[in-house]
Amino acid sequence: MSVHLAKRESEQLKRAIEAGDFERAPLLAEAYVVAIRKEIEAAANVKERAAIAEQARSFLEDRLHLARVLRAHIGAQLGAARGVAFYQNTSSEQRSWQFEG
Numbered sequence: 001m002s003v004h005l006a007k008r009e010s011e012q013l014k015r016a017i018e019a020g021d022f023e024r025a026p027l028l029a030e031a032y033v034v035a036i037r038k039e040i041e042a043a044a045n046v047k048e049r050a051a052i053a054e055q056a057r058s059f060l061e062d063r064l065h066l067a068r069v070l071r072a073h074i075g076a077q078l079g080a081a082r083g084v085a086f087y088q089n090t091s092s093e094q095r096s097w098q099f100e101g
Helices: 002-018 025-042 046-086
Strands: none
Touching (some): 002 025, 002 046, 025 046
């Protein structure tokens, strides 16, 4: 049963990170770790426990890498949008000059 729970949690975490849902990702990562701990506790022997732990470590490392890449990509997009906003053509603004004298 815990194997299915860990699988479900890993899929939810994977989808959240791929969707850029960085608010939910930490909560889902925590739930995944809890599910993995239960899976390790239910494992029959040390070798199986080590395999589960290694697979979980690898999965989390991959998700962390993806999150970093997506964060950098989103940051680049925001930086580009900010640059465009600063240098927009202001010719559509109506300006008037008034001389007194």
